[in-house]
Amino acid sequence: MPHTDAAAVALARDGDSEAFRALVDRHSRAVYRLAHRMTGNPQDAEDVVQETFLKAYRQLGRFESRANFGTWLHRICVNCSIDLIRSRKHQEAGHDAADLETLDSVDEHRVDPSPERLMLSSEVQERVGRAMEELTAMERAAFVLRHFEGQSIEEISGALGLKANAAKHSIFRAVRKMRLALEPFVES
Amino acid sequence: MSTTLHLNDDDLVLHYYGEMTPAEEANAGAHLASCAHCQASYAKLQRVMAFVDSAPAVEAAPGFERIAWARLEPALPAPRRASLPGMLAWFVLSPARLAFTAGIVMLIGAAFMAGRMTRQAAPAAASQIVQSAEKVRERILLVDLGEHLDRSQMVLVELVSAPLNDDSGGSVDISLEQSRAEQLVSANRLYRQTALSTGDAAMASVLDELERVLVDVAASPSTVTQEDLDMVRRRIESKELLFKVRVVSSQVRDRQRAETRQLTAGSTLGS
Ligand SMILES: [Zn+2]
Numbered sequence: 001m002p003h004t005d006a007a008a009v010a011l012a013r014d015g016d017s018e019a020f021r022a023l024v025d026r027h028s029r030a031v032y033r034l035a036h037r038m039t040g041n042p043q044d045a046e047d048v049v050q051e052t053f054l055k056a057y058r059q060l061g062r063f064e065s066r067a068n069f070g071t072w073l074h075r076i077c078v079n080c081s082i083d084l085i086r087s088r089k090h091q092e093a094g095h096d097a098a099d100l101e102t103l104d105s106v107d108e109h110r111v112d113p114s115p116e117r118l119m120l121s122s123e124v125q126e127r128v129g130r131a132m133e134e135l136t137a138m139e140r141a142a143f144v145l146r147h148f149e150g151q152s153i154e155e156i157s158g159a160l161g162l163k164a165n166a167a168k169h170s171i172f173r174a175v176r177k178m179r180l181a182l183e184p185f186v187e188s
Numbered sequence: 189m190s191t192t193l194h195l196n197d198d199d200l201v202l203h204y205y206g207e208m209t210p211a212e213e214a215n216a217g218a219h220l221a222s223c224a225h226c227q228a229s230y231a232k233l234q235r236v237m238a239f240v241d242s243a244p245a246v247e248a249a250p251g252f253e254r255i256a257w258a259r260l261e262p263a264l265p266a267p268r269r270a271s272l273p274g275m276l277a278w279f280v281l282s283p284a285r286l287a288f289t290a291g292i293v294m295l296i297g298a299a300f301m302a303g304r305m306t307r308q309a310a311p312a313a314a315s316q317i318v319q320s321a322e323k324v325r326e327r328i329l330l331v332d333l334g335e336h337l338d339r340s341q342m343v344l345v346e347l348v349s350a351p352l353n354d355d356s357g358g359s360v361d362i363s364l365e366q367s368r369a370e371q372l373v374s375a376n377r378l379y380r381q382t383a384l385s386t387g388d389a390a391m392a393s394v395l396d397e398l399e400r401v402l403v404d405v406a407a408s409p410s411t412v413t414q415e416d417l418d419m420v421r422r423r424i425e426s427k428e429l430l431f432k433v434r435v436v437s438s439q440v441r442d443r444q445r446a447e448t449r450q451l452t453a454g455s456t457l458g459s
Contacts (some may be wrong), residue, residue, distance in 0.1 A: 021348070028252060028256040028257075029248055032248040032252060033245040033246065050443070057264055124243045127239075131240075169206075172197075175197075177308060179232070182239055
């Protein structure tokens with residue numbers, strides 16, 4: 001098994017599938033984490049992982065050997081997530097009522113947050129996950145890119161195909177919703 | 189002593205992310221330093237953000253790498269080893285290639301139909317080998333259609349976001365986009381015809397709108413006036429063409445994924 005990503009990429013480029021497998025072994029977990037954050041559910045995240053590596057494989061020839069493979073993959077994953085989010089957004093347009101019903105039924109299962117419970121990282125994860133669910137796909141993407149990925153609003157507007165002002169307002173709306181959902185649990 | 193107005197929630201968000209201009213930042217910083225009200229609002233925002241940060245990312249299940257590879261491997265295109273020059277370079281459409289493309293499109297048509305038929309009835313055992321060969325072909329061909337849509341998207345994005353160039357007398361050089369559009373037109377036409385003949389009206393309609401823009405761009409001079417370009421842009425934007433192309437492109441990828449899953453399932457059962 002090749003020791004470095006650069007060596008694995010060079011071999012994979014020549015059709016060595018085991019070398020590509022090594023890259024999947026090393027990076028698929030990180031790609032999944034990002035894909036899950038961007039899309040918000042495991043099935044979509046798995047699909048995005050698959051799509052990301054397929055795309056990377058097809059574009060290996062375009063990868064510059066001095067670049068960082070993980071960073072490059074990361075970028076492809078963001079793009080694949082955006083594609084999926086945008087297609088979903090289209091398909092789900094006009095299903096707001098159904099969406100609200102789902103949210104309501106989720107609400108019923110909420111547990112009262114005692115401080116001890118909130119200390120558990122899985123609880124925090126769940127709470128934040130729920131808050132993220134209140135975001136539209138576009139708000140979520142913009143927020144994840146700004147907050148977790150450290151991209152500038154300018155970069156985000158480019159990635160999401162939004163005007164700079166629209167990207168900015170997606171982030172404002174996202175933060176507003178996060179505050180609304182999380183402030184009660186944060187204030188002690 | 190504060191001389192400016194209170195910072196609103198959005199100002200605080202911009203401040204938090206370092207997205208203010210240096211002048212705004214200086215004002216906000218000075219105000220925050222002297223205003224207890226804004227300090228309290230900012231502290232609240234920081235607490236929420238810290239809470240968000242403290243949530244661990246969702247991890248994939250144990251053994252995920254193996255599962256990811258099992259799904260991925262059968263989907264990887266093999267042309268690197270078996271050299272199929274036409275498959276790799278078919279995009280460069282010489283007249284000879286066009287005939288080849290037409291062949292591909294017929295195969296896609298057959299594959300679309302096959303896909304439909306398998307959904308309606310379970311395939312007979314005798315035709316299973318043929319079916320799975322067809323599946324492999326459909327997957328490769330869907331990849332090609334997906335790439336066509338990706339390339340088209342790139343041209344549209346470039347047209348929509350071409351820089352406004354004020355010092356060139358209001359003219360814009362689109363020779364690059366133009367030559368790409370030219371290359372895409374023939375393939376697009378064949379895909380559109382295939383979509384029509386297989387009854388995929390939604391795909392056909394998007395490809396039709398796309399083709400009109402591609403044809404116009406291909407036929408325009410390599411340097412256009414700002415107004416001409418604006419007209420093309422308005423057309424792309426008013427029809428939400430970019431968005432529609434992205435959607436069908438994602439659908440094609442969904443199909444690819446579905447094919448891959450079926451194939452993976454099939455090979456697991458068979459072995
Ligand atoms: Zn103030």
